[in-house]
Amino acid sequence: MARVKKVSMQDIADRLQISKNAVSLALMDKKGVSEEMKIRIIQTAKEMGYGPYGKKQVDHPNLLVVVPDRITSYDDNDHFHFYHDMIWGLESSIRRSGYNAIIVRVDQAMEKDLILPGLFEDIKYKGVILFGIMEKAYARMIWKLDTPLVMLDSYYRDLPCPAVTSANMEGAYQAVEHLIGRGHTRIGFIGPTNLTTSHEERWYGYWRAMQQSGIKIEEKWCLTSSSGFDSTWQEISTFLDRMDELPTAFFCGNDRIALLLSETLQKRGIQLPSDVSIIGFDDLNMSEASNPPLTTMRVNKTGMCNAAVEMLISQQNSSREAVRWSISPLLVERSSTAAI
Incomplete structure (x- = not known):
């Protein structure tokens, strides 16, 4: 033939x-x-x-999981394990659903030059899960393909499609309510809302909890933007240098920021949690082993993976509707927070 x-x-x-x-x-x-x-x-x-614009067989057993290289090569070993767990959780969930998981890594050069991996053309597949924080132009290129698509963990509001995230706003609200319930009214926030929808939603959860409790938000205690994911430590130090007084507590947009803040404050002679309480979001492996162990919101990684696969395989066409499935996190109280 x-x-x-x-x-x-x-x-x-x-x-x-x-x-x-x-x-x-x-x-x-x-x-x-x-x-x-x-x-x-x-x-x-x-x-x-x-190539990738061709019609796909909707009943083909392959699902592509597109992963930006940056999340599989973190210098921060614990972040590597967090995303590694998510990737293999996806692989397991896809396999249980009767499909084959094809993990497709996109390196920085491919992302910058908008180059699709060859697998998009070389194999047939039912749909794509775009996992992690991908550059917007690259995400848009995949979004334009005529194929079912689900974004997992992060998404762009102007690229409407099904997306699965942690319940960021609700989780942040619960975290700040926990601090308020322990007597804190001077509460700061650190999270790069300009970089991801996750931090933006967590900022809104913080804002909502403060507003509903009638507590004024002090701008001097809030760091809501960043020039990039690798500059957080220096920005935290500069942020602290500008303060004439510290709040009694901080809610941080993720555990990595919370742990950097904890380390920086302790180097400056600040005692945790007697001087300042800190709560994070994610529950990285090292959060429990940190000094002091970090109070945090535990992301339901398994639930998120299962939801992403279910959303993808249930699509009958290339949906570009802004459907959101938010998976609730769990408050894990440790000794980085205390009552005042």
Whole structure:
């Protein structure tokens, strides 16, 4: 039997009577072609069945799990284990559902240059789970594909599609309510709301708890933006340097920030929790072993993985509706918080 010839970019260019370079720019979502032409090129790619834009067999047993390389190569070993657990939790959940999990890593060069892994073209698959914090342009490129898609752990509001997250707002509200219940009214917040929807939602949970308790939020005790994920330690130090007085407690957008804050404060002679209480979010492995052990909101990783797989395999088409499934975290009280 003769092998079916794969559709190429040149085939698309020939049909539209344009250059191959124009096709490449459009499919990689780069500048150089008009928005109208970009739409025509993408539509033609779908019609001709080009690579990842071709129709997929909805009953095919493969599910692609797309993972940015940064979360599998954290210098922070405990963050590596957190995401490693999530990835293998996905693999296990997918297998139990009768599908094959294909883990697809995207390195920084591919992410920057908007290059899809070859597996998108080389194998047939039912759908894609986009896991972790992917650059928006890259997430948009996958979002544009004619395939079922679920975003897990993080998402973009202007890329509507099914998404599974921890119940960030509700969990943050519970964490701050815990501090308020222990007598704290001077409560700060640290979390890069400009970088992820997770931190944005946790900030809102903090704000809601403070507002409903009639407690004023002091801007000088809140650090809500960051220049990047690798600059948190220096930014925390600078943030603390600007304070003339400390709050009695901090709610942090994740455990990594909480542990960095704990270490920085103790180096400055601040006693925890007698001087300052700290509560985080995630429950990393090292949080229990830290000094003092960290009070935190434990993310239900298994529940999130199961929900993502269920949402994906239940899709009958390429849904681009903003459906959210939030999985409740659990408050784990340890000795980094105390009553005042």
